[in-house]
Amino acid sequence: MAKRDHAEVCAEVCTHPEILDKVKPEMPDEERLYDLAELFKVFGDTTRIRILYVLFESEMCVCDIAELLNMTQSAISHQLRVLKQARLVRSRREGKTVFYALDDDHVRTIIGQGMEHLEESHGRRKKHEEDL
Amino acid sequence: MAKRDHAEVCAEVCTHPEILDKVKPEMPDEERLYDLAELFKVFGDTTRIRILYVLFESEMCVCDIAELLNMTQSAISHQLRVLKQARLVRSRREGKTVFYALDDDHVRTIIGQGMEHLEESHGRRKKHEEDL
DNA sequence: CAAACATATGAACATCTGTTCATATGTTAG
């Protein structure tokens, strides 16, 4: 018999069967989890977060956003596309200009919870500076 | 005078000053938004989402997670480090084995809202298949 | 129609990210 590597030994030996048996049936659809990760990826970029943030305040056109964030029209347009595909943003045409707005209240909740987490975990870090 | 490019013209001409003046002062701290994007980046990976999901059910050790997700111990360990640095997960040593658990209720809220958004926006896509 | 303009998009490029592999660290048993 070939010598088994660490990972194999670990998986067969160190594992806690009562936990595995309990959790395995609860595992949700892989596709669902993939979509969820894709959604959060959209929030995981400074430019897109900033775009969402300015849209909190008001509907606005691509140029307005580019001006506010001090970035090129092209970069903003590319990112608006990503946000739109994720259904976080919707657009409305008015003549030459296209206005963008938040498409969903979950955006506010998700960003709000993110902010709360940052504040709380930052507080905890202050208290337990040592355990890094 | 050199010919000005489109972006410049756009920023100076097509912009809506009443909107910009209203939104500019509301812009939050750049650093805060950066941290927020960093946080969501952590949620934006299938492996990490799956780890968080199994930890919903129960505290468990690295090997358990590796076995459940059918991945190597090393890959899981690397990702647990990321989750821990983001304060989404905490660890507790018991002899040789290290148990990981969710560190924060915001994790549940954020993931929950993400799921809701997916379901709703998926519903909307069914209704308005055309506007892609 | 053509010119001007707001926005969208494809390709290219540099950077970032996740996994693997090898190995280090820390803990327990003998």
Add this chain to the structure above:
DNA sequence: CTAACATATGAACAGATGTTCATATGTTTG
């Protein structure tokens, strides 16, 4: 102490991602 084992981590590599540049599309004005 040493062997065995659970976990952690550094380096390297492949694939993903965001911006830029050039240009296309769609709309209004004259």
